[in-house]
Amino acid sequence: MDFQAHEIRDKIQINYKYSLGGQSKFFIELMKNKKILGTKCTKCGRIWMPPRINCSECYVPADWVELKQTGVIDVSTIVWYTTSAFVENIPYGVAYVKLDGADTSLLQGIFSENLVPSKIKKGSRVKAVFKKEREGKMTDFFFVPEGEYENWINKPEFEGGE
Numbered sequence: 001m002d003f004q005a006h007e008i009r010d011k012i013q014i015n016y017k018y019s020l021g022g023q024s025k026f027f028i029e030l031m032k033n034k035k036i037l038g039t040k041c042t043k044c045g046r047i048w049m050p051p052r053i054n055c056s057e058c059y060v061p062a063d064w065v066e067l068k069q070t071g072v073i074d075v076s077t078i079v080w081y082t083t084s085a086f087v088e089n090i091p092y093g094v095a096y097v098k099l100d101g102a103d104t105s106l107l108q109g110i111f112s113e114n115l116v117p118s119k120i121k122k123g124s125r126v127k128a129v130f131k132k133e134r135e136g137k138m139t140d141f142f143f144v145p146e147g148e149y150e151n152w153i154n155k156p157e158f159e160g161g162e
């Protein structure tokens, strides 16, 4: 008699914690103080965002530095298909943003009222907006076109940083 495996469809929910290790300071400062921290190489002075504990060029330690909350879009796209966690936000932008003073770019969400591609094209200026209820996660903040900043921080669930 041939073997036939019987399969049952089910869900598994797992509660878990994981440590953010050397990157923890970035998330703690984001959550508690609405600061965006990068790191500065102690040898070449390159400013890393997202922060790296050691410079990826020199392999020496980097120090924490606070960065400005404004920057410019390097490259972007508009998201129409996403996971359940973000489906309510569709359509939204995702972009590599180079914060003013940083040497590298951070991949982060870009929200805009009436989002159209021209609002998030390369070279567009953006500013960080923070959730009032922060958890120490990347989703604690996002960027908006600079011209929409005041509108966003006046919404009840959001606030400005610096």
Ligand SMILES: [Zn+2]
Binding pocket: 041, 042, 043, 044, 045, 046, 055, 056, 057, 058, 059, 060
């Ligand atoms: Zn370096």
